Amino acid sequence: MKLKSLAVAALTASLMLGSTFGAVAEEVLRLRMNGDINSVDPIATTNFTIRNSAYLIYDTLFALDADFKVQPQMAEGYTLSDDQLTYTITLRDGLKFHDGSPVTAADAVASLERWGKVDGLGKILFSKAASLTATDDKTLVLQMKEPWGQVLPALGKISSNVPFIMPARLAANDPTVPVTEPIGSGPFKMKVDEWVPGSVAVYEKFADYVPRPEPASMAAGGKVAKFDRIEIRYIPDSSQAVDALLNGEIDWIEDVAADLIPLFDGSDTAHIFANPQAGNSLQLVVNHLNPPFDNPKVREALQWALEPTPFMQAIFGEQTQLYQICVAIFFCGSPYESTINTDRIMTRDPAKAKALLAEAGYDGTPVFLPHVTDIPFHDHAYSVLKPMLEEAGFAVDEQMTDWASVSTRRASKEPVANGGWNLFFTGWGYVDQSNPMTNVYVAGAGKDGWFGWADSAELRDLRTQFAATTDAGEQKALAEKMQSVAYDLVPFVPLGQASLAQGVASNLEGFIDSPVPFFWNVSRKQ
Amino acid sequence: MFAYLAGRVLSAIPILVLVAVFIFSLVNLTPGDPALLIAGDNATPAQVEQIRERLHLNEPLPTRFAIWAGNALRLDLGVSIYSGQPVTRLIAQRIEPTFVLATVTIIITVLMAVPLGVIASWKANSWIDRAIMGFAVLGFSVPVFVIGYLLAYVFSVNLKWFPVQGYSPLADGPLDTLRSVTLPAVALAMVFAALIARVTRAAMLEVLNENHIRTARAKGLPTSRILIVHALKNAGVPVVTVIGIGLATLVGGVVVTESVFNIPGIGRLTVDAITRRDYPIVQGVILFFAAVLIIINVLVDMSYALLDPRVKG
Numbered sequence: 052m053k054l055k056s057l058a059v060a061a062l063t064a065s066l067m068l069g070s071t072f073g074a075v076a077e078e079v080l081r082l083r084m085n086g087d088i089n090s091v092d093p094i095a096t097t098n099f100t101i102r103n104s105a106y107l108i109y110d111t112l113f114a115l116d117a118d119f120k121v122q123p124q125m126a127e128g129y130t131l132s133d134d135q136l137t138y139t140i141t142l143r144d145g146l147k148f149h150d151g152s153p154v155t156a157a158d159a160v161a162s163l164e165r166w167g168k169v170d171g172l173g174k175i176l177f178s179k180a181a182s183l184t185a186t187d188d189k190t191l192v193l194q195m196k197e198p199w200g201q202v203l204p205a206l207g208k209i210s211s212n213v214p215f216i217m218p219a220r221l222a223a224n225d226p227t228v229p230v231t232e233p234i235g236s237g238p239f240k241m242k243v244d245e246w247v248p249g250s251v252a253v254y255e256k257f258a259d260y261v262p263r264p265e266p267a268s269m270a271a272g273g274k275v276a277k278f279d280r281i282e283i284r285y286i287p288d289s290s291q292a293v294d295a296l297l298n299g300e301i302d303w304i305e306d307v308a309a310d311l312i313p314l315f316d317g318s319d320t321a322h323i324f325a326n327p328q329a330g331n332s333l334q335l336v337v338n339h340l341n342p343p344f345d346n347p348k349v350r351e352a353l354q355w356a357l358e359p360t361p362f363m364q365a366i367f368g369e370q371t372q373l374y375q376i377c378v379a380i381f382f383c384g385s386p387y388e389s390t391i392n393t394d395r396i397m398t399r400d401p402a403k404a405k406a407l408l409a410e411a412g413y414d415g416t417p418v419f420l421p422h423v424t425d426i427p428f429h430d431h432a433y434s435v436l437k438p439m440l441e442e443a444g445f446a447v448d449e450q451m452t453d454w455a456s457v458s459t460r461r462a463s464k465e466p467v468a469n470g471g472w473n474l475f476f477t478g479w480g481y482v483d484q485s486n487p488m489t490n491v492y493v494a495g496a497g498k499d500g501w502f503g504w505a506d507s508a509e510l511r512d513l514r515t516q517f518a519a520t521t522d523a524g525e526q527k528a529l530a531e532k533m534q535s536v537a538y539d540l541v542p543f544v545p546l547g548q549a550s551l552a553q554g555v556a557s558n559l560e561g562f563i564d565s566p567v568p569f570f571w572n573v574s575r576k577q
Numbered sequence: 578m579f580a581y582l583a584g585r586v587l588s589a590i591p592i593l594v595l596v597a598v599f600i601f602s603l604v605n606l607t608p609g610d611p612a613l614l615i616a617g618d619n620a621t622p623a624q625v626e627q628i629r630e631r632l633h634l635n636e637p638l639p640t641r642f643a644i645w646a647g648n649a650l651r652l653d654l655g656v657s658i659y660s661g662q663p664v665t666r667l668i669a670q671r672i673e674p675t676f677v678l679a680t681v682t683i684i685i686t687v688l689m690a691v692p693l694g695v696i697a698s699w700k701a702n703s704w705i706d707r708a709i710m711g712f713a714v715l716g717f718s719v720p721v722f723v724i725g726y727l728l729a730y731v732f733s734v735n736l737k738w739f740p741v742q743g744y745s746p747l748a749d750g751p752l753d754t755l756r757s758v759t760l761p762a763v764a765l766a767m768v769f770a771a772l773i774a775r776v777t778r779a780a781m782l783e784v785l786n787e788n789h790i791r792t793a794r795a796k797g798l799p800t801s802r803i804l805i806v807h808a809l810k811n812a813g814v815p816v817v818t819v820i821g822i823g824l825a826t827l828v829g830g831v832v833v834t835e836s837v838f839n840i841p842g843i844g845r846l847t848v849d850a851i852t853r854r855d856y857p858i859v860q861g862v863i864l865f866f867a868a869v870l871i872i873i874n875v876l877v878d879m880s881y882a883l884l885d886p887r888v889k890g
Contacts, residue, residue: 087849089659096615096659169624227616227627231661247670248660249849250841286742287836287845290726294734294741295839425852455609455854462613462625 109235694777716771
């Protein structure tokens with residue numbers, strides 16, 4: 052009996068005190084992103100988690116710096132001919148892919164061509180280009196049909212789809228077929244043998260990477276890998292992820308839910324960093340094809356029916372540092388921030404909304420609300436939306452559903468009864484919406500555009516003018532005009548701008564200010 | 578014995594076929610288009626259509642079933658439509674955590690529940706019996722995630738004895754593995770122990786009233802021998818059945834525990850795949866579950882033959 056108790060005691064002691072959990076000699080950075088690394092191809096999807104992982108693996112020819120200016124990255128530099136038509140881009144020396152092969156201009160051409168088949172800006176670039184060729188191993192020549200001010204912004208695009216460079220043999224794949232071999236020339240190399248989709252993706256420092264000499268500045272500058280190994284862990288349960296961070300098992304959480312933020316009070320292990328650039332805004336998308344919102348007066352009534360504050364309060368509670376009551380179409384804090392034509396959105400007046408509905412001859416057709424319950428950001432917003440609409444005189448048909456169903460249904464141009472829709476919430480981020488060339492709500496592209504299909508020749512014309520000019524003052528004026536026209540058209544109603552509450556281990560330093568999370572330059576304090 | 582087993586195995590085949598048809602239809606009739614989810618937020622309709630073509634989503638359902646079933650017969654369950662990884666590889670990666678968690682849970686459960694059930698039946702209707710059954714009701718009624726959070730709060734966050742989350746593979750050392758699955762296994766064991774203790778008690782009570790027990794008592798055998806040798810073995814069939822069902826549930830149905838403790842097991846693979854409409858994974862995993870369930874059933878049936886000589890006939 053004594054022997055048995057001894058054995059049990061020994062086992063218990065070794066379990067509790069036993070070897071350190073997963074500790075290794077090399078420096079490891081453990082991250083928890085919002086999603087799972089379920090693909091290694093950032094061109095086949097626009098998914099942000101895949102984009103974040105791709106920034107470790109792949110590199111880009113050009114990149115955006117902290118002043119939102121485009122800088123050479125893999126490119127040594129470029130020249131532009133006097134007629135503004137010929138871009139000659141030279142690659143840096145010593146660029147190598149993770150399979151050991153050198154990066155050539157032919158790889159860059161093939162990668163850009165693949166990207167140009169799927170990315171919105173990439174498609175426009177290639178429609179305006181006469182040719183893109185590799186004249187030798189280190190030189191690419193882009194010949195334009197007409198001068199276009201957006202060539203460098205397109206090549207230095209920071210968010211999905213990012214024009215990442217991969218070997219030509221992989222870039223030869225159809226862009227809708229995901230590449231399964233993650234070979235890039237970035238500062239970290241993905242270890243495919245340790246990749247468990249749905250659980251963990253592992254990256255190790257790429258010894259042959261040559262960083263640029265300049266200091267890191269947003270996506271541009273020297274990408275110096277200071278960790279030997281990075282693990283992106285998919286932890287589905289948010290509160291356990293926070294406990295793991297506070298316990299020192301992981302180092303960083305992309306987005307901490309507002310109700311878990313008080314857990315960080317008084318912690319020495321980790322803190323919250325509210326990052327406005329990585330945030331998004333709450334956007335109520337309006338379908339212009341179906342009644343009642345095919346009527347401009349009803350859309351105006353919708354603006355009067357709502358205001359941002361209750362939505363932000365419902366989502367963030369007491370965490371007021373995480374949101375701004377800002378409805379600028381290009382986001383507050385961006386170069387194109389404006390308050391023009393926002394009165395109807397900022398002020399709520401149900402009586403005015405009712406009057407407009409009566410004037411529009413609204414017949415009480417119920418507005419279909421797909422209440423998404425699996426994304427808390429949306430779930431809270433729908434709970435506020437329904438009573439506000441009803442108070443303003445709308446009839447509402449609310450149905451509980453999940454995001455996957457809504458993301459399918461929103462593609463339908465049919466009437467509501469045949470599987471179509473009226474309104475849904477989404478949350479495009481700062482990085483996409485702060486740029487008039489990528490903001491979907493100022494496209495005015497009608498049935499060829501993004502869901503909601505708002506049509507405006509004036510917006511299309513303004514965007515063309517914006518793309519043609521490189522004058523900052525003129526661009527600012529055009530962006531302001533776009534906001535004014537869009538808020539008369541109502542492709543969506545903005546209901547507040549959120550910051551991303553990132554959970555960060557307090558022993559880390561060197562984070563780069565950016566809308567996209569980057570992990571070069573980051574190290575553990577000594 | 579052989580004919581008995583062969584019969585059990587053969588009867589499993591039509592069940593597998595039915596499961597395959599049912600799952601395929603259910604998965605493919607669920608609203609939600611994987612092409613739209615793959616393409617992401619700013620994809621154009623043309624891009625989405627290209628992806629639909631590539632995944633054969635435009636083909637009629639029977640054609641798609643024929644393609645899938647034909648491949649499945651060759652043990653090719655297809656590839657994930659996101660990662661491009663073979664479904665068989667994805668399942669194989671998840672077997673170890675699930676198997677280790679299930680094994681540790683069953684060991685803790687049986688060590689806890691069977692003695693409790695035996696004691697409860699021996700002291701039937703006393704305060705000991707009521708206390709044990711009260712514990713059983715509690716264990717069965719409290720949701721497993723509540724137990725999980727409580728255990729993590731006490732033993733990980735405060736005492737720091739165990740990690741909050743994650744699984745350490747056997748290859749990195751079995752002690753680390755055991756540490757990483759202890760809390761989830763205890764959380765799960767609370768639920769199953771409650772059920773097994775109740776079943777053990779009921780089965781034991783029935784046996785304890787039989788004549789051979791009275792004879793054993795009259796012979797003056799010690800209580801422990803009567804309980805373990807004469808009663809427990811005869812009460813074994815329902816207990817083993819419940820343990821078998823428990824094991825099958827552990828392989829497939831511990832999604833909540835796997836999510837709370839971030840164990841990359843098969844249950845989570847399934848739920849993640851359903852959320853993303855990754856059809857090949859959902860179909861492959863459920864077919865795998867069905868096969869595991871059938872194997873466990875056959876094993877349980879075999880144990881009947883060992884426990885009860887009448888079954889062999």
